[in-house]
Amino acid sequence: MSVDSETTCNHKHQCHHCNSDGTCMDDESCISLVPIFNHLEPAQMDEIMSLIRSLKFKRGENLYSPGDPANTLYIVSEGKIKIYRLSESGKEQLIRFLRPGDFTGELALFSDTVHEAYAEAIEDTSVCTITRSEFNELLLKYPSISLKVLSEFSHRLEQSEKQTTRFATERVETRIALFLIECLDRDSKSQIVELPMSMRDLASYLGTTPESISRKLTEIEEVGLIEQISNKKIKILDLDGLLNV
Numbered sequence: 001m002s003v004d005s006e007t008t009c010n011h012k013h014q015c016h017h018c019n020s021d022g023t024c025m026d027d028e029s030c031i032s033l034v035p036i037f038n039h040l041e042p043a044q045m046d047e048i049m050s051l052i053r054s055l056k057f058k059r060g061e062n063l064y065s066p067g068d069p070a071n072t073l074y075i076v077s078e079g080k081i082k083i084y085r086l087s088e089s090g091k092e093q094l095i096r097f098l099r100p101g102d103f104t105g106e107l108a109l110f111s112d113t114v115h116e117a118y119a120e121a122i123e124d125t126s127v128c129t130i131t132r133s134e135f136n137e138l139l140l141k142y143p144s145i146s147l148k149v150l151s152e153f154s155h156r157l158e159q160s161e162k163q164t165t166r167f168a169t170e171r172v173e174t175r176i177a178l179f180l181i182e183c184l185d186r187d188s189k190s191q192i193v194e195l196p197m198s199m200r201d202l203a204s205y206l207g208t209t210p211e212s213i214s215r216k217l218t219e220i221e222e223v224g225l226i227e228q229i230s231n232k233k234i235k236i237l238d239l240d241g242l243l244n245v
Contacts, residue, residue, distance in 0.1 A: 020123070030077040030128040033101035036148040044142060051138075052128045057121040063104075064115045071112075071132040075103045079125025080196055084204070085117045094204040096159070097122070097197055099187075106149060156241075173216045175206045177242060177245040180226070180234060191236040199231075220245065
């Protein structure tokens, strides 16, 4: 794990994560991405910003591993992270992936425990962090944060149940089609999806094999529903048709 040295900057609040060239990352840009914080008043945001620390991870580095103390909330400001577990046979099972604005470690903030999964940077990644003790003080001071955290827990439980149901009842091509639809940027008119993970990770996430993913994508492309622009980019040509795969 690589950690940037902390530096104090001449801003209206302390910036605890400066770049090597002396310029500072914007604390507010990190906090404002996160639904559990971005509803607060400016003065409250400033208070949270004063507690934030930043860490940088190279591709392939772990933020945490099973058995590590779980006492920190990690907020992704740049890059991508995958959360996964290993089966007894050593097979990797992807639980979820995190993009800017997503966070991990929140469950451990409510109890003294250790991590049971791996959190690995799948590209060079920057995260903002806040400790359990500091976060719990914020929960007591601003109850609205607790409601936002509960909302996020509910959403993740719903996603987990949906994923389990897909594994049990839906064909591989249906799982792929629904995943592509979920990856569409709702705020953009573009129909191009950029896959947020490798084929191996996607196969793990969808409960199949990379070979099956590749074969089914080709089949879906051959019937005119998608166009594979590159290994990472897929253009959706027929959204309604994809919904009925």
